[in-house]
Amino acid sequence: MSASVTLLDYGGGNTGSMARALARVGAEVRVAVRGTDVAEHDRLVLPGVGHFGTVMEALRERGLDEAIRRHVGAGRPFLGVCVGLQVLCDASDEAPGVPGLGLVPGRVVRFQAPKVPQVGFNRVEPTRPGRVLTPGYFYFVNSYHAVPADPSAVAATAEYGVRFAAAVEVGAMLAVQFHPEKSGPAGLAMLERWLAC
């Protein structure tokens, strides 16, 4: 039995890469460009590449913000990636004054490192045993990182000048700062485990 996944397309993300990776590990992928396209019983994936403010604006315009809130509120499986993690927070220094989805209380701040963005594979360490996240190297491209108000929301960390949230997890809502669709075999294996749980 293959898992059905709805991939949210807000116009700017790397929807194609994520669709190919999910299909590779056996998912049946549908793409939703409007909130009304979201199939109720699917798993939901919010891929990410882009600016916090632009992405939030696109999500609101397309009614995808409400679709995410409904889906997460119903306790259904959700996976956010990169900026798809960051927009779950309340706000970001990348777009002052633009409210995020507010599903993970906290804010998003810029790295204080000699080189920003961080680009490349970083070592991810889960903070607790789980069914999806494992220790290993995953591909990051980010200038900003989330700082959840409740530290128990942090499911994995990595280090880049500071130890930062590489993944947040609250109930069935999982979001990762790295790109599993671009992390080689380790990333595909993570997506496969997420589809199976």
Place this chain on the structure above:
Amino acid sequence: MLTKRIIPCLDVRGGRVVKGTRFVALRDAGDPVTLATRYESEGADELFFLDITASAQARGILIGVVRAVAERVFIPFGVGGGLRTLEDMAAVLRAGAEKVSLNTAAVEDPGLVARAAAAFGSQAVVVAIDARARPSGGWEVVTHGGRRPTGMDAVAWARRAVEAGAGELLVTSMDCDGVQRGYDLALYQTLAAEVPVPVIASGGAGGVEDIRAVLCEGRADAALAASIFHFGAWTVRDVKARLVAMGVPVRPPDREA
């Protein structure tokens, strides 16, 4: 911690991978998709495709290569060579590349870097710089595949490209490229001190010690190499295993053969 990247580079002409010595004398090194999947399975962190024909009719072939690679490869890859307009770049990114690199077109119109960064995000925009050492010291930017000196200082251009929105720099030493006698360490040390974005070093890898040196002493964030991988002198897996043994922070290759 963030690891240093090993990036095999595939020079593509007419849909095939080629690699020359000092940009001439091309030898055929194979099918791009076959090579790309091999490098991924050996533990490459990223791939770069440079279209060295860069003519309008070659563009269609290149897009086909990008699409085929994206279907099979699940690590990031960049594409460069003759991209001159936002439409060129959008086509490559839509076909599945993560990044585009701009070289001559950026020198001729630095505004193109800013427009690309605004359209696609800085993370997708790599400015490629071909640099040649000056007898008097420093480095000069050369364009058109190494054929045209510009008189511009390479370090000053690097700073300006970053200000315009480049998210990374791919810097090739023209003096070292293809001769496999080591990277120009002074060039990368200077850039590391001068620019706040990652620098990919290119040109000169003859063995693991050269790669170690440019990542450590040269302070480059990534090492790009072609010749040593294509012709089987080294596999990516061997290079990474040796770098791990030398204490260089790289993503270790998978355990299985």
